[in-house]
Amino acid sequence: MISPACRARWPRAFVLSLCLLAPVKVRAQPVAPQSSPAVQALYDQANDEMDAMRYESACPRLEEVVRLAPDALGAKLTLGACYEGWGKLASAWSQYVLVEGEATKVGDLDRQMKAAIKAAALKPKLATLTIDVPASVRSIPGLTITRDGLSVRDAQWSVPLPLDVGRHEIVVSGRGYKTRKQQIEIAADGDRVAVRVSPLESMSNAESAPVRPWQRPAAIVAMGLGGAGLAAGAVLGGLAIARNQESNDSHCSSPERCDPAGRELRRQAVGLGNGSTAALVAGGLLTAGGVALFLTAPSHAQRDERARTRAVPWRAEIALLPGGVAVQGGW
Known part of the structure; x- marks a missing residue:
């Protein structure tokens, strides 16, 4: 065991190399010194489910533990391990990075180093999604882009962002324009997926007017x-x-x-x-x-025709690259 005083004098890279030689245990610890019995019971149940590899039920329990005990770094570190076991590497990596930063602030060197090691090991394996928004789309008034219900603001455009493997939904909308929804599939860890947003289709006055069945x-x-x-x-x-x-x-x-x-x-x-x-x-x-x-x-036929014209096909191109797969798509 390396003392904090000794560790403070050693270079970070040397300490990291020592930690890599030993297994990192991030579970089976108390949630927090003053956690309630209910929170501790929830945490223990999640640990048991992780031991049984039932990550799909363990991770939501740990998310609830973190919500109820937001200062519990151990629970957050365990949640990262749960995401990793579940195959959600981007979520795990984000959790480890979060714990590393918070542990640094409070001087918890053990958890800081554990989280740093786990984050560094996962980063090369992460799949990413890049959303490119051309100037013609950026000028649309009230432009809103979301991914899985989360806002994707302009600072995130054209940046490869880590994302879990699986299906994701991108929604693009603007004032006076038809909303478009698209399902994006990330097939495997390490994939590089890119989506280019094409100009939205403008609504006519009749289409932009609200439908009034009354x-x-x-x-x-x-x-x-x-x-x-x-x-x-x-x-x-x-x-x-x-x-x-x-x-x-x-x-x-x-x-x-x-x-x-x-x-x-x-x-x-x-x-x-x-x-x-x-x-x-x-x-x-x-x-x-x-x-x-x-x-x-409007007649029933007009409303049906309006609904049909809102369906816009989406196209994608797939290319093999060294170290991964690239998917280029757009509406």
């Missing part, structure tokens, strides 16, 4: 209410004319001279006339609005 039903309701309003206006108008005619026939000798009954009939005629006018105006507006909604609503 539009036709609302149009039918509006036209029905409008028709009812027009009918009510016609009835009220007829009653107004009848009241006015009755006053002229029996109760008024001239437009200005009427008995009390005639004046009441004239008053009723004016009220019915005003109601008729209001009903006719409202009914006309509702009817016109309903007709406009109905005529502008």
Whole structure:
């Protein structure tokens, strides 16, 4: 066992060479001095599953341990070992690099050296994915690129980034442009995969407008209410004319001279006339609005055609290179 004081005086490369001669044990340690019994039990269960090589269940448990005990470097180091056993080398490498940095800050030299050794051993084996974004795409307003739901910002473009073996989804979108999704397959450790994003297809005004399935039903309701309003206006108008005619026939000798009954009939005629006018105006507006909604609503065929035009083929080229495989693709 090398004392911390001695190690502090020796060159880093020499200490690394000594550590490489001994096995690195990163599991079967307490989570943290003050960890709760529940967290410790979860950690112990994960260790048992790792011993049984059930990494697919052990790693999520360790992720939960790290979430509950974020300062537990031992748990983070064990999580890296779990990812490595599971075959997720990029995730393991990222975890080891993280532990190395955090252990350096707190002066935990044992875990710092263990994490550094493991990260250095994995780095040459990592598969990478490079996303190239040409200038024509970078100028798209509101451009957003994600990989497996994580944002890929411009600082990451054209940079080979370590990635686990398996299937990954890339999504590219922008304001006023059709969103594209593509599944990328990394077949083996050490693969070098490159994807070039081609210009997105612009939406037409009709395509960019939101689909409104309520539009036709609302149009039918509006036209029905409008028709009812027009009918009510016609009835009220007829009653107004009848009241006015009755006053002229029996109760008024001239437009200005009427008995009390005639004046009441004239008053009723004016009220019915005003109601008729209001009903006719409202009914006309509702009817016109309903007709406009109905005529502008997209048909089922138009919506189906819009969905079909959004499917854009993706192309890829594969080339054998010294030390790996290169995949060049784009939309």
